Amino acid sequence: MNLIKIKTLSWLTRKDYMEDKKIVCKDCGTEFVFTVKEQEFYKEKGLENDPKRCKACRDKRKQEKENKPAK
Numbered sequence: 485m486n487l488i489k490i491k492t493l494s495w496l497t498r499k500d501y502m503e504d505k506k507i508v509c510k511d512c513g514t515e516f517v518f519t520v521k522e523q524e525f526y527k528e529k530g531l532e533n534d535p536k537r538c539k540a541c542r543d544k545r546k547q548e549k550e551n552k553p554a555k
């Protein structure tokens with residue numbers, strides 16, 4: 485059903501067939517949702533790859549990065 489819908493809509497705007505993706509976090513193994521909104525955000529930023537980690541792990545990594553001394 486979904487596949488047919490995607491094919492039918494593919495020649496319309498791409499936004500129409502975007503849907504939430506389920507991704508398993510590389511770090512903690514938790515399944516998280518990569519929402520359409522986030523996908524649009526990624527696209528806007530020019531990021532072509534899906535996130536590999538859940539938000540918690542991404543925040544953690546970001547924090548660790550920020551906490552590192554600049555020197």
Ligand SMILES: [Zn+2]
Binds near residue numbers: 513
């Ligand atoms: Zn995680």
